[in-house]
Amino acid sequence: MSIPSIATHKPMTSCKCSAYLDWCQMLSGAFLIMFMWAHLFLVSSVIIGPGVMNAIGHFFEATGMAQLGGPAIFAIFLTHFVLAARKIPFASKEQGLMLQNAKRMRHADTWLWVVQAVTAMIILIMGSIHMWVVLTDLPITAAKSAARIQGGWWMLFYLVLLPMVELHVGIGFYRIMIKWGVIDSKGRFGFKKKENLLTAIMIGIGVVTLLRFWFLATK
Amino acid sequence: MARMLKFNIFRYNPQDPASVPHMQSFSIDETESMTLFIVLNRLREEQDPSLQFDFCCRAGICGACAMVINGRPGLACHTKTKDLPEEITLMPLPIFKLVGDLSVDTGTWFRAMYKKIESWCHTKKVFDPNAIEERMDNDVAEAIYELDRCVECGCCVAACGTALMREDFLGATTLNRVARFILDPRDERTEKEYFDLIGTDEGIFGCMGLLACQDVCPKYLPLQDVLGKLRKKMAFAAVNNILPSFLKQDIKL
């Protein structure tokens, strides 16, 4: 809190913008979490069998949800980025301060935030590419996905993106629960443990899915 | 076996033109029940009388002696050397203006805080010396006291990444203070007035939930819970008028 900013005594204007923006940030984050869970669920259906995945894919296709939903998700993705980016320091001095603080304090939750900010930037780029590629090549079928992944580079791509996304989602979920007082201080460490476990399981399922795609016969 | 402790202490006296910021090391033999209060006073008496630091109550009550101890803000007077490794690094609290060496100026920061959030009970009533006191539920009194226990040591601010990056961020101690008044039935401020104080990105919406505040607070204030409830309260205060009635919420602290 700076002295000058108090001394100027700028008249108190009642503005609810910050509150609205915070709501939107949380809701967009929460929506994306749900989407990512659903997404994982859909994609991993290939583990049971390519048929299942195709069926689900087809359902979304037929109802027009993929054509409409895809771009909508892309929009929310960008919105979330714009909102959350308000919190990310772009000046290197500030980045330095945050990083030094996390290092000096050896403080887990501060580190988590650093992880969240770093993964966010990676997701922004890789997620956009991924969505572009998938959405410009509808319909979604197990075969097409498998072909893509067996190309090799995509496998590598997903092996990077997957943990990034799951970490970001996991930490994001934990943070929403904390920031909005859903989990209190007594429940914090227990919740964090469960959340970590969930993230690990998610990554596990993701890897299995990718392996399934890798070994799926492309006809 | 008594250990020899090595202390790396930040040194800089802004009032001395010849002084430049640097780290200085000291060695001192450890004694039983030794605290950093004992160490620093012995260093000043026996080794370097120019060493600057702050102590007052030396009992963990007044908050004067906060400094960064091996990386984390904490109260020096109740830190035992027994719990520390052989090599100990002491730095002044960041964010607050440096007075010299380990001493910082927390007073100016906190007074600015009182002014900004008007840290007092706002009431239109006038005290009547002949009347008995207004009644209050003991549970309410205890809940207020729980938040009133803050000793203004500044640790929560110095540990908060948000506060480090953004100098206009109010910090956990300030938000906690506001919560204390929201709880207090004697303060007649309306929700809207409180919203105007802290319903901003400098206030509760600036907090990113890093929880370093909660983890370093030497008085174990429930900062996580206070911040969570405040966010909910302020967030609903902003949207209650546009929400359908079944979604409206009046959050109690």
Next chain:
Amino acid sequence: MQIIQTDLLCIGAGLAGERVAIEAAENGFSVICLSLVPARRSHSSAAQGGMQAALGNSAMGEGDSPDVHFSDTVKGSDWGADQECSRIFADTAPIAMRQMAFWGVPWNRVVPGEATYYKGGKPFTAFEKPENEGLIHSRSFGGTAKWRTCYTSDGTGHAVLYTLDNRAAQMGVEVHDKTEAIALIHDGDTCMGAIVRCLKTGELRAYLSRATLIATGGYGRIYRESTNAVICDGGGMIIGLDTGVVPFGNPEAVQFHPTGIVPTDILVTEGCRGDGGTLLDVNQYRFMPDYEPEKAELASRDVVSRRMTEHIRKGLGVKGSYGDHLWLDIRHLGEKHISTKLREVQEICESFLGVDPVHQLIPVRPTQHYSMGGVRTNKDGAAYGLKGLFSAGEAACWDMHGFNRLGGNSLAETIVAGMWVGGKVVEFLAGTDTIFKTEAIRAAQQKQEERIKALISGSNGRENVYAVRNAMFDTIMKGAGIFRNGTDLAESVTKLTEILHRARKVGLRSNGLGANGELSLALKIEGMVKLAQCVCYGALQRTESRGAHTREDFPERNDRDWLNRTLATWANSTDDLPTLSYEPATKVFEIPPGERGYGGGKIIPMDNPPTATPKGAKA
């Protein structure tokens, strides 16, 4: 040099200073408070127990009234108190307490119904009346007929100080923290403010004020072992004494508490012993019953402290790197009792000693705790000797405590006296003009500048200030410790004279630039030694035992010769000894001298015992 003007200058921003400041600010005067530390770190924040006021809301406080409170206070003082002040105090305390409630103190409140309390370690039940629900509750404290100590959990001082500082901020009281008043500006007749050293930059400033208040708290830190904060080193008393005309009242009246922990001398509450804790020596032998077969550990504070010292002197103390100590044993009270009823004690032991009192012994020794004496004022809080100078709180000898203050009465004194004296300061400000004499200001400033120069250059000598302070510590504790005798006191007075000469030759080892701590101490070491000398010399002259002042060679309370108050001045700054004079303890006797009803001891009665003056009558 920067010059700052204000109507009222409060030297000290603890409870007493701020309460006076608020009164003046509410009446439209400009006020500046000085403090060594941010206001809320003042030592008032360390008081845990509570403050006394006869509200009588609790079951165990039923039937309480200011009259009962008054009589407890006077008995507690061993009739050393000024009864007019004790009366003002007892009558005003309930109002002050309610006002603090109005301003925001979260006092604990009455919860109706059956409640379990403890006495002597044993539980009993009492019934809290439903009609008192939500009124201010009270707890038990030593030396009182009723439970009358208002409290907020175990952080009363903290809660009250925070509320008061909030109110001060609201009223626009300026607090200049990290500043130290090092001299008063005066012409021998009127006080015009103070010369102040900034503890952020080291600069000197002059504060010019129409009224000046000394509210600097106690001077416990002239003792090595004290429960007081490290800033309680008597700065206010020193600048008063330095004027040569402002007397220091009852310097010898110093209270010791039996259980300060070793090495940090932090207080652990009397409740430990109240609930059944015992004191052990080096052989883990319980020695108190040998000295006090009846009351053992539960004899009064001064008695227990005395016995502990005696035992240590016999060589039965526990040797440690911080000197000899004894053990406090509360292990037998059990984990449940300790972690609920003595939580604070457990926390202190764990944080500061790394000792778990459930399984381990607590190292303790008697420790200086409170100074009844201070800047002598009349009942309006106006200091003797200088116009425009006031004093309140522990720094003052307003004198409601006499030779022993009751627990809970000092915190209450700060806000009650603050309210009362504040009113008188307002009257003074409204009715008086002060002429600021430039030559007095310049002289005061030059004198301080020269002192600093001499200390830095070492032109008076190169004595090590810490060595001098250590010598003072050793000497005062030997002479004016828990119990005193003519031989040791005489020896201490002689030694302190030597130490005073050394203090005048102090020179710095560091460069003294900025907020240099060595310089801060060097600037007041001479004054501290003078305070120590006042304590020892006053104690040497007072050939009786009264309250906390206990002479082995004069065990009786002598109302015939000593029902009076010591007034010490340092007439000439180069003198080796203070000038002592005496005044009657009180002009009004609502309660003529008599038995306290505890503590025992013989009394030599007055030749012409006074008759009781009815309540409220003027002398």
